[in-house]
Amino acid sequence: xxEMKRRQHGLLAEATPGATPPGxxxxxxxxxIHGVAEPLRQIIDQTQDTGxxxxxxxxxxxxxxxxxxxxxxxxxxxxxxxxxxxxTVVTLRGNHEDMLMKSxxxxxxxxRWLVSGGQSEDQAWLDRNQGWGWLESLPxxxxxxxxxxxxxxxRRLLVSHASLNPKxxxxxxxxxxxxxxxxxxxxxxxxxxxxxxxxxxxxxPALKETRTGPVLMVDTGAVFTGCLTGMCFTEMGEG
Numbered sequence: 001x002x003e004m005k006r007r008q009h010g011l012l013a014e015a016t017p018g019a020t021p022p023g024x025x026x027x028x029x030x031x032x033i034h035g036v037a038e039p040l041r042q043i044i045d046q047t048q049d050t051g052x053x054x055x056x057x058x059x060x061x062x063x064x065x066x067x068x069x070x071x072x073x074x075x076x077x078x079x080x081x082x083x084x085x086x087x088t089v090v091t092l093r094g095n096h097e098d099m100l101m102k103s104x105x106x107x108x109x110x111x112r113w114l115v116s117g118g119q120s121e122d123q124a125w126l127d128r129n130q131g132w133g134w135l136e137s138l139p140x141x142x143x144x145x146x147x148x149x150x151x152x153x154x155r156r157l158l159v160s161h162a163s164l165n166p167k168x169x170x171x172x173x174x175x176x177x178x179x180x181x182x183x184x185x186x187x188x189x190x191x192x193x194x195x196x197x198x199x200x201x202x203x204x205p206a207l208k209e210t211r212t213g214p215v216l217m218v219d220t221g222a223v224f225t226g227c228l229t230g231m232c233f234t235e236m237g238e239g
Contacts, residue, residue, distance in 0.1 A: 009039055009042060009226060009227060009228075010038075010039035010040060010041070010042030010043035010044075010045075010046065010227075010228045010229075010230065011203075011220075011227060011228070011229050011230070012028065012043065012046050012047070012230045012232055013205060013229055013230070013231050013232065014231075014232050015148070015149075015150055015192075015216065015231050015232060015233045015234075016149050016150060016151070016152070016233070016234060021050075021232075022046070022047050022050040022052040022232055023050050023051060023052060024050065024051030024052065024087055025052075025234060025235040026050065026052040026053070026232055026233065026234055026235065027052065027053045027055065027144055027148060027157060027232070027233045027235065028043075028047050028052050028053070028054050028055065028230045028231065028232050028233075029055045029056075029057065029159055029194045029216075029218060029230065029231045029233070030043055030054065030055065030056045030057065030218070030228065030229070030230045030231075031057055031196045031205070031218035031219045031220055031222065031228060031229045031230075031231075032057060032058070032059035032094065032196040032197065032199075032219040032221075032222060033056070033059065033060050033061075033064075033070050033222055033223075033228060034059055034060075034061065034062055034063045034064045034067075034096070034117075034222055034223035035060070035061050035062060035063055035064025035065060035066050035067035035070055035119065035122075035223060036064040036066055036070075036222050036223050036226070036228070037066040037069040037070055037073070039222055039226060039227065039228035040070055040073060040074075040228060041073070042228075043228060043230045044073070044077070044084075046230070047086070047230065048084050048085045048086065049084075049085030050085060050086075051085065051086065051087050052086060052087060052232075053086070053087050053088045053089075053090070053144065054077065054081075054086050054088070054089045054090070055089075055090045055091075055092070055142050055159050056074060056090070056091040056092060057092055057094065057159060057160070057161050057194070057195055057196035057197075057218065057219070058091070058092040058093050058094025058095075058096075058097060058138070058161040058196065059094035059095065059096045059097070059161065059196060059197070059219075060074060060091070060094070060096075060097065061096055061097065061100065061119065061122045062096040062099075062100075062113075062116060062117040062118050062119060062122070063116075063117035063119075063223045064119075064222075064223040065119070067119050067121065067122040067125070068121055068122060068125040071122070071125060071126075071131065072125075072129075074089075074091055075129075075131070075134055077089045078090075078091060078134075090139070090142050090159075091138050092138060092139055092140060092141070092142060092159065092160065092161050093135075093138035093139065093140055093161065093179070094161040094179065094196070094197070095161065095162065095179040095180050095197065096113075096116065096117075096118075097135055097138065098179050099112060099113040099116060099118070100113055100118065100122065100123065100126075100135070101132070101135060101136060103118065103123075104123075104132075140160060140161070140173070140175060140178040140179070141158065141159070141160045141164070141170065141173065141178060142158070142159040142160075143156065143157070143158050143159075143170065144156075144157040144158075144159075144233075144235075146235045146236065146237060147235070147236040147237065148192070148233035148234060148235055148236060149233065149234045149235075149236055150192045150214070150233065151214070154236040154237075155190055155191055155192045155214075156188075156190055156191040156192070157191075157192055157194070157233060158170070158187055158191055158192070158193045158194070159193075159194045159195065160173075160178050160193070160194075160195050161178060161179055161195060161196060161197050162177065162178055162179055162180050162181040162182065162195055162196075162197040162198075163177065163181040163182065163183055163184055163185055163193070163195055163197075163215070164177065164178065164181075164185070164187055164193060164195075165177045165181065165185070166185045166186060166187055166188075166212040166213075170187070180197075181197075182197065182198050184208045184210060184215050184217070185210050185212050185213075185215070186208075186210045186211075186212040186213025186214055186215050187212065187213055188212065188213045189213050189214075190213075191213050192213070192214050192215075192216060192233075193213065193214070193215045193216070194215075194216045194217075194218060194231060195215070195216075195217060195218070195219075196217070196218055196219035197219060198217060198219055199219050199220065199221035199224065200217050200218075200219060200220055200221070203220045203221070203225050203227035203229075204220065204229075205217060205218045205220060205229050205231060216231060218230075218231050
């Protein structure tokens with residue numbers, strides 16, 4: 001663990017090369033954290049007091065040993081975004097949060113959650129801090145209200161934990177896809193989709209150009225590599 005801590009870092013990447021640093025007209029989408037707190041602190045250090053919108057793709061917990069700290073930090077940011085210098089802070093539900101919720105009352109799901117890296121300390125933290133309602137309130141999809149610049153074009157920004165199904169309307173997506181789907185597909189050429197769920201190699205987010213539009217995959221395997229990615233987008237139009 002000592003060696004891992006020496007290598008932990010949170011990296012802010014620009015979705016459009018040459019974009020300005022995060023500001024009130026920016027959206028920063030953060031990949032899967034999985035219970036490693038230090039790179040999250042570094043992402044927060046780079047984005048707080050900028051007025052940006054901060055979006056987490058889910059999978060805050062499991063596998064890593066610091067899920068309680070991660071939930072404490074993110075729940076605090078969500079409770080008082082402006083007090084931490086953000087415009088908005090949004091956290092999506094990942095498949096690991098979903099497994100944890102289902103494990104409370106279902107033995108089969110509890111076994112699945114534990115095999116998938118579940119940490120009993122995370123469940124105890126939720127019990128102590130009345131956190132179950134917060135966890136259950138996390139949405140599955142975030143659509144930014146204004147277009148962002150991507151590849152020199154204004155695009156709609158959609159964020160989900162796993163891949164959306166391009167054959168369904170946004171309001172008709174199935175929970176199973178949003179939490180578990182690894183089949184990469186976009187939602188139109190006018191849209192840039194961003195999700196985590198599938199770790200990308202070499203600590204780098206990956207752009208997938210699909211027939212149904214561009215997809216950015218921002219899970220850089222923080223719990224394995226120490227690298228947590230925040231992808232920064234710039235809004236188009238008035239901010």
